[in-house]
Amino acid sequence: MPTLSEADSKALLSGYGVPLLRELTVATPAEAVRAAGELGYPVVVKLCGAGLAHKTERGLVRLGLTGPAAVEAAATELLAAAGPDDGEVGLLVAPMARGARELIAGAHRDPQFGPCVMLGVGGVTAEAVADVVFRLVPLDAVDAAEMIDGLATQALLDPFRGEPAVDRDALAAVVLALAAAVEREPGLVSAEVNPLLVVDGRPIAVDALVEVTP
Template sequence: AASFYNPIDILGDSGADRYEKALSTVLKDERINCVMVLLTPTAVVDVEATARSVMTVAARTDRPILTSFMGKERVEPATKMLLRHGIPNYSYPEEMVSSLHAMYRYHLWLQRPEKRYPTYQEFREKAEQIFIDAKRENRTRLNELEVQNVLHAYGFSPPRSLLARTSEEALAAAKGIGFPVVMKIVSPQISHKSDIGGVKVNLNGKRDVENAFFDITTRVRNLLPSAHITGVLIQEMVPKGREVIIGITSDPQFGHMIMFGMGGIYVEVLKDVSFRIAPLSKEDAHEMIRETKSFPLLRGVRGEPEADIDAIEKSLLVLSQMASDFPQIIEADINPLLVRNRGEGVVAIDARFSIGGD
């Protein structure tokens, strides 16, 4: 029996006139935006006449009509006719539906409101001398203090930090910042400090600091004897929060791209990241965060409060501005960017910058 609902079944013995009548009737309904015609030829079906009926109706409407005439050689003359009249034909219905879905997504994209591109022009001047000095000295990386100063210049909030070259300086720095503290190796040859045991956390007193200084520097000298050790960085111990990573990478084809993902030591394992071409719009930053699989963790699970997602979005936009201000940045990441609860902001715990070119 025929079906008068969607999908409409006009039976296998339908002639071309029934196809034309059914199509015309359907398109009288203003709620119908598109029609897909599926034809599997039977012994009594005139395929070419059916194609002409479809073409006749298509000429009277501005709404898209897609066809899937199946049968390869038997339907080939009819499908050529359809194509000549601008009616796409697909060998299988799945391809037809996929194409319609792509058309719908493109329609939604066209309907999107104009993107908003915020600018932060006031930051560049504060950081420019750091990049000038690095270029003059032919360095490909910024050192720890330079990284901290760049982050400060662009409005990020790194932990309070002091550079120490001896255990005595490390202890004095720790006392000045206040226990507990974190200690990190500082060397231009070492970018992934945790991988070689170059980070010690939760140091709570004189003995902890002295032991950590000896352990870190000895370990680095044994593992990387050619590495130049500038000293150690003493940082305040920041209360826990959710860790994300944001970064810049320079792509040969697309130029600077901005990255977001869940951070910490597992970022290279989880690979739950998203990218956009710089400069970012507010809409880009909003979407980047929400398209990662781990986004629900930022929203809060099992009674956890929501993280400060607005602060992450602003951080991405500021990083995009930095990429535009300094095209010589080849790669940069802030990992982890510690995200506090909603309204409490973010803290740039660690970062690295690789530079080159002009």
């Protein structure tokens, strides 16, 4: 199934209420430096394109860039790393969000039960940890709250390493936003926010991937 670029995936999900940091999509290293200045350092620069589903694995994400020189160098390298199969690519510049906890949230269409949402623990380790909970769509606020309660790793949702407890209402809102997206977007095959980073107790979609019908 084709995927949307990170920027387009985020734009779609943000329309349903998935919380994002402000990000800018640019085409050149110079524009990346300007964008970083506007957002404030440190920043993240990623190569962004519809064909780029697994950026971390390919080294297409540069984290914690603290000044213009670092941004320009990273942007130049990333553009050079794009291969002929990657199609049209751009640069996504975002503030460097910090949080000790990574979650994952998603939506998909189950062959037996239809549209579903998922909430789990773990970001890049999500599959290995496999602490995930599913619900069928549509779901209401009670269902969403029970989903959060259903995670086995509850300690991760309490105050953690100097950070406040996870805002459960905000987390439920992410799940309900994904539910609304899979319910109202007929062409949406799956959507995933990974990591869903907990920043000062609030969930923020740091990366997103939407699969669509061809």
